[in-house]
Amino acid sequence: MTFNVLSLRIAPNVLKEIDALATDKHVKRSTLLRDLLNKGLKQTKIEHAVEQYKKGRISIGRMAEVTGLSRHELFKELKEHNVSVHYSKDRLLMDCHGIISQN
Secondary structure, X not given: OOOOOOOOOOOHHHHHHHHHHHHHHOOOHHHHHHHHHHHHHHHHHHXXXXXXXXXXXXXXXXXXXXXXXXXXXXXXXXXXXXXXXOOOHHHHHHHHHHHHHHO
C-alpha cells in the first residue's frame, strides 16, 4: 500500500502522549497515527450521518452507505445519540417480512 505524506503541527503534550502510546503498543508513531486517524474519521462520519438523519436530510439506508454500518449498528448509534428513528409502518412491515422470508 502506498501512502501520501502529510505535514501537520501537533502540540508537544499531545505528541508526548502519542509517543507514549506507540511505545506501549509496540508500534511506530506513524502506524499509531494512521490508526487514530482512521478511527477518528470513522467516528466523525458516523456522528455526521447521525446529525444529518436527525435533521431529516438522509435516510437509514443512506446512513448505512456513508458509514459502512449495518442497520442494527445504526439503530444502536441512533439510540446512543438519543435520536428517534423515523420508521413508517409500511417500512417496518417490509423489513419484518424480509426477516421472516429469510428464516
